Amino acid sequence: MYYPILMSYTSAIADKSEFDALFPRWDKLEPDVQKTLHKQASFHSAKKGTMLQNDEAHCLGLILVNSGQLRTYMMSDEGKEITLYRLFDGDMCLLSASCILNSIQFEVIVEAEKDTNFWIIPSPTYKTLMTQSLTLSNYTNELMSARFSDVMWVMQQVLFKSMDERLSDFLLDETNRENSDLLIITHEQIAHHLGTAREVITRLLKYLQEEHAISLSRGSIKIENRDILEKRLQK
Secondary structure: OOOOOOOOEEEEEOOHHHHHHHHHOHHHHHEEEEEEEHOOOOOEOOOOEEEEEEOOOOOOEEEEEEEEEEEEEEEEEOOOEEEEEEEOOEEEEEEHHHOOOOOOOOOOOEEOOOOOOEEEOOHHHHHHHHOOOOOHHHHHHHHHHHHHHHHHHHHHHHHHHHHHHHHHHHHHHHHHHOOEEEEEHHHHHHHHHHHOOOOHHHHHHHHHHOOOOOOEOEEEEEEEHHHHHHHHHOO
């Protein structure tokens, strides 16, 4: 199987009060648990394109995003990618520490889509704290359910929606996420997100351009008519 190269990220110094503000249900955690998290959590920075984790180097630890954007995805033996979910400010990645989940072996790749600052909580530390804190254990179960729902949503898209519907949905979501009708993204990047070939995306984008829904430039896509894209989702 092909594995992306695991690129290095840098450690940094940060105010632990930022960690307190980001960590879910911090005020409800026991003082000893808070103390251990303060001691064990480390702050890091990664440039856009940095691979934080791949299938060969799994169980990095729990990632808590301070600022930026991470992409969590899976890759087939042939190198085809599909995005499972993204992580934004305040989001936590549980699947980067899948070894703490005894009944689940879910290996994923985590990549920085933008310059990102994040905290890492070592897997052994988090696993121990889960046995000591009901609040942390309950939150972890809820997080696991939420991520499972994310993955199931992706599966439903793949199984029950046509690629042109998925592409229209993706373009609308991206413009909402970026708060801009101009997307700086390549056909290949879209193909990776949707788990298909670049040639398929190129053909569908050209069709949307002919419908005057979008306009294409090298390395970018501009949404010209959102109504056309939205109507494709209502078929």
